[in-house]
Amino acid sequence: MEEEYIEEIKQEIIEATSKCRICMSCYADCPLQESTRGYVTQGPTGITKAIYYGILWDTLAGKDAEELRDIVYACTTCGACVARCEKSACGIKVVDVIEAGRKLLVEKMIGPLPDQIKVLESLDQEGNPYDELADKRTKWLESIDKEDAKQVKVLQDSDTVENLLFVGCTSSYDRDLVNIPGSIVKAFNKLKIDYGILNDEKCCGDPALRLGEVGLFEDFSEQNTERFKNVKAKRVINICPHGYHTFKNNYADFPSDLEVMHYTEFLAQQIDVGTLTIKTKLNQKVTYHDPCYLGKRNNSYEAPRKILNNIAGDNFVEMKRNRADSLCCGGGGGRMFVEVEEVDRLSETRVRHALEAGAEIIVTACPWCHIQLSDGIKTSGNENKIIVKDMAHLLADCI
Amino acid sequence: MDVVVTIRQTGILRGNPILTADEKSVDITKLKRHINEWDQYALEEALRIKERKEAGITVVSVGDKKTEDAIYYCLAAGVNEGILIETEPSKYLDSWQIASLLARVVSERPYDLVFSGVQSEDEGCAEVGAILARMLDIPLSSTVIGIKSLIEGGTIEIQNELEEGFYHIRTLELPALITIQTGINQPRYVSSLRLRNTKKKRKITKVSPESLGINMMELDCKKMPKRLFIPEFGSAKLELIDGASSNEKANSLLGRLYDRGVL
Numbered sequence: 001m002e003e004e005y006i007e008e009i010k011q012e013i014i015e016a017t018s019k020c021r022i023c024m025s026c027y028a029d030c031p032l033q034e035s036t037r038g039y040v041t042q043g044p045t046g047i048t049k050a051i052y053y054g055i056l057w058d059t060l061a062g063k064d065a066e067e068l069r070d071i072v073y074a075c076t077t078c079g080a081c082v083a084r085c086e087k088s089a090c091g092i093k094v095v096d097v098i099e100a101g102r103k104l105l106v107e108k109m110i111g112p113l114p115d116q117i118k119v120l121e122s123l124d125q126e127g128n129p130y131d132e133l134a135d136k137r138t139k140w141l142e143s144i145d146k147e148d149a150k151q152v153k154v155l156q157d158s159d160t161v162e163n164l165l166f167v168g169c170t171s172s173y174d175r176d177l178v179n180i181p182g183s184i185v186k187a188f189n190k191l192k193i194d195y196g197i198l199n200d201e202k203c204c205g206d207p208a209l210r211l212g213e214v215g216l217f218e219d220f221s222e223q224n225t226e227r228f229k230n231v232k233a234k235r236v237i238n239i240c241p242h243g244y245h246t247f248k249n250n251y252a253d254f255p256s257d258l259e260v261m262h263y264t265e266f267l268a269q270q271i272d273v274g275t276l277t278i279k280t281k282l283n284q285k286v287t288y289h290d291p292c293y294l295g296k297r298n299n300s301y302e303a304p305r306k307i308l309n310n311i312a313g314d315n316f317v318e319m320k321r322n323r324a325d326s327l328c329c330g331g332g333g334g335r336m337f338v339e340v341e342e343v344d345r346l347s348e349t350r351v352r353h354a355l356e357a358g359a360e361i362i363v364t365a366c367p368w369c370h371i372q373l374s375d376g377i378k379t380s381g382n383e384n385k386i387i388v389k390d391m392a393h394l395l396a397d398c399i
Numbered sequence: 400m401d402v403v404v405t406i407r408q409t410g411i412l413r414g415n416p417i418l419t420a421d422e423k424s425v426d427i428t429k430l431k432r433h434i435n436e437w438d439q440y441a442l443e444e445a446l447r448i449k450e451r452k453e454a455g456i457t458v459v460s461v462g463d464k465k466t467e468d469a470i471y472y473c474l475a476a477g478v479n480e481g482i483l484i485e486t487e488p489s490k491y492l493d494s495w496q497i498a499s500l501l502a503r504v505v506s507e508r509p510y511d512l513v514f515s516g517v518q519s520e521d522e523g524c525a526e527v528g529a530i531l532a533r534m535l536d537i538p539l540s541s542t543v544i545g546i547k548s549l550i551e552g553g554t555i556e557i558q559n560e561l562e563e564g565f566y567h568i569r570t571l572e573l574p575a576l577i578t579i580q581t582g583i584n585q586p587r588y589v590s591s592l593r594l595r596n597t598k599k600k601r602k603i604t605k606v607s608p609e610s611l612g613i614n615m616m617e618l619d620c621k622k623m624p625k626r627l628f629i630p631e632f633g634s635a636k637l638e639l640i641d642g643a644s645s646n647e648k649a650n651s652l653l654g655r656l657y658d659r660g661v662l
């Protein structure tokens with residue numbers, strides 16, 4: 001069974017990679033080319049070809065395998081290459097090939113990267129990648145406004161709700177980011193909608209899947225699907241774009257009547273129908289960084305911009321690279337958990353893009369982008385020039 | 400070449416542990432468990448030998464039924480045989496008792512090398528490997544941070560860790576027992592699918608102390624803890640022990656420990 005599964009993955013990789021004409025169109029769009037100047041990976045084509053020859057020449061052991069592992073796990077899975085191949089070449093789902101390569105390396109006990117092993121162990125033991133206690137997941141409620149927290153319905157086993165707010169691991173545990181769920185709760189309370197959070201929420205499984213640990217991902221997928229069915233919600237509203245993407249595109253048995261939304265999409269809809277009104281306008285220049293798992297992977301570009309246009313008006317400025325051309329922050333694909341060698345840090349480059357646009361605030365809508373960009377500001381020495389805010393945080397100040 | 404790896408399954412401590420009713424040990428039946436960290440490195444070192452040479456690996460562990468999970472993990476990683484010496488859940492066994500049980504199994508099979516982790520996360524005694532080597536009457540080297548060479552039927556050359564970055568290089572005649580230090584290698588990750596398939600396909604050899612001819616009632620526990628307790632937070636006071644010499648300070652500390660009934 002194990003051998004058959006490995007053979008299936010190999011065939012999937014060989015079939016997809018054989019179509020590649022090595023036109024190198026994807027190379028220019030890959031953030032790795034931007035951050036490492038192409039060294040080691042040679043961009044998406046380099047990664048997929050490395051996996052291809054790794055299989056063909058049977059070098060999935062020893063030192064060669066370790067080098068292959070480092071190349072395959074360098075990818076941020078941002079999806080820029082997929083869009084480029086679709087537009088200019090033969091439409092290979094490059095990220096799928098890279099993720100299949102990771103599955104192969106995990107099953108062959110070569111992957112993931114050493115620092116990512118602890119992440120998988122923590123996911124298995126505590127249901128989050130941060131080695132935090134599972135029963136402390138809703139503790140963030142104690143750090144937000146007491147009146148807002150009181151109105152949050154914490155759903156027990158048989159409780160049902162119309163809107164299920166899926167907080168996600170990073171927003172639940174990162175003390176610096178509790179203002180994200182806190183701000184969303186504030187907005188939801190103002191809207192007087194029926195919403196709640198799970199008392200036993202677990203990771204969506206994204207880190208396991210991106211690192212190639214399919215078995216562990218399937219466990220999350222089955223458990224979350226079962227829990228969602230019991231809650232009988234109309235929609236699941238995600239704070240993290242990675243959960244949003246994973247529920248929408250990777251769950252095998254996801255309830256067909258359960259709508260998956262990102263919170264920016266839900267709140268933009270509320271502005272559209274007039275239930276959410278902006279009372280205070282922002283006076284500072286803001287720009288928006290598109291999270292890859294919201295933008296490039298799911299084409300959700302306009303909802304965040306609708307909110308920003310409403311709260312910032314002319315003070316909302318676009319970076320030169322925006323929407324599908326946006327540069328990845330470097331945190332996706334399991335890279336949040338490892339130190340990746342870069343000549344130019346992606347996060348610093350992105351901060352530079354924001355400064356060039358004249359922004360004083362970089363707004364984003366992903367906890368991982370938030371962390372990456374905050375670090376990028378510090379490491380590039382721009383702490384007095386620009387700050388990062390989540391869209392929810394910004395919006396909560398204006399309603 | 401036959402390599403035996405002794406492993407221990409330890410509880411993952413988070414927050415205050417729950418103690419057994421007799422307050423002699425932590426009740427690991429209430430905890431999530433994994434393979435003791437040092438033993439993970441010992442296992443990996445054995446697997447690397449298997450990848451380089453013709454070698455068979457046997458994993459032996461002492462523990463309750465749940466310890467099967469740790470042995471299945473080893474089988475999934477590439478171990479040839481797994482043996483569980485099954486004991487009562489949460490029963491405290493000291494290093495001597497554990498080594499006695501392991502020695503009975505190991506001595507009855509062919510082996511060139513025995514690997515143990517330097518110590519266990521829970522007890523931290525670093526004794527089992529040393530006692531086992533003595534019981535098997537084979538050379539021992541502890542806190543090993545590198546294997547320089549291995550000649551089948553001959554010798555093993557190892558580096559063992561000293562303080563401040565220094566190390567010894569020693570040559571031991573085989574068979575030998577070495578205790579492995581963390582950081583010697585990077586243990587591999589065994590996937591959930593691999594583990595699931597292993598549990599379906601492979602079998603663990605389970606033996607009881609009685610079947611090994613050992614009566615647990617008669618097997619001396621040489622180091623039974625008097626009582627385990629969880630210190631109350633907030634009630635602790637810092638006291639700096641003063642004295643003219645180390646001896647005086649040590650005596651002063653001993654007196655305080657006697658006064659409080661710890662010793």
